[in-house]
Amino acid sequence: AQTVTQSQPEMSVQEAETVTLSCTYDTSESDYYLFWYKQPPSRQMILVIRQEAYKQQNATENRFSVNFQKAAKSFSLKISDSQLGDAAMYFCAYRSFLIQGAQKLVFGQGTRLTINP
Amino acid sequence: GAGVSQSPRYKVAKRGQDVALRCDPISGHVSLFWYQQALGQGPEFLTYFQNEAQLDKSGLPSDRFFAERPEGSVSTLKIQRTQQEDSAVYLCASSLARVPLVNYGYTFGSGTRLTVV
Numbered sequence: 574a575q576t577v578t579q580s581q582p583e584m585s586v587q588e589a590e591t592v593t594l595s596c597t598y599d600t601s602e603s604d605y606y607l608f609w610y611k612q613p614p615s616r617q618m619i620l621v622i623r624q625e626a627y628k629q630q631n632a633t634e635n636r637f638s639v640n641f642q643k644a645a646k647s648f649s650l651k652i653s654d655s656q657l658g659d660a661a662m663y664f665c666a667y668r669s670f671l672i673q674g675a676q677k678l679v680f681g682q683g684t685r686l687t688i689n690p
Numbered sequence: 691g692a693g694v695s696q697s698p699r700y701k702v703a704k705r706g707q708d709v710a711l712r713c714d715p716i717s718g719h720v721s722l723f724w725y726q727q728a729l730g731q732g733p734e735f736l737t738y739f740q741n742e743a744q745l746d747k748s749g750l751p752s753d754r755f756f757a758e759r760p761e762g763s764v765s766t767l768k769i770q771r772t773q774q775e776d777s778a779v780y781l782c783a784s785s786l787a788r789v790p791l792v793n794y795g796y797t798f799g800s801g802t803r804l805t806v807v
Contacts, residue, residue, distance in 0.1 A: 616801040617800045618781065664732050676721060676723070676738050677738060678725075683730075
């Protein structure tokens, strides 16, 4: 079974600075998807960025980028120019590429990100 | 509708009481998922529907948990004889895609916070 680990329960950063959230995962599969989700107090999970394991190029979405290290099974999220609206819980998630079990997401424990003005 | 709607938003149940949690997915979305999120933890998969068929219920923690989606749209998660360890946020997510290998997105609802006293 796949597992996802986020070793940083809490992180804080000054507004406008850069912060990196860590995520490692364990899998025996060679193809899969990885995601970062943001969960504000409203509780709704919002997709931040996703990465296909078969793509070598790291995904980027505006101020959000990932550092995907497949051999190390590491998938960190970098937030540049942090804004007050970025404050939330961030979850790393894994999804299998295989048909069986392909649908569900496996989440990490989350990292609470605080932005200091 | 425009998003995934879940009701009630909050539910307090006495231990031993039965509860029913409702999820209204986006119209036309084929896939529907239920997740359980304990306080301070990441969501954990409960069950998955493709239209009215429940294709995966491997995450349901006990036979007190039951989910249905009889007409392939609205889904209900029922918990019988609630216990304190059932206290959690229950998230519903839906997706348009049917084919697992297609890279698609999930839309999450804001969840139901269940507190068992």
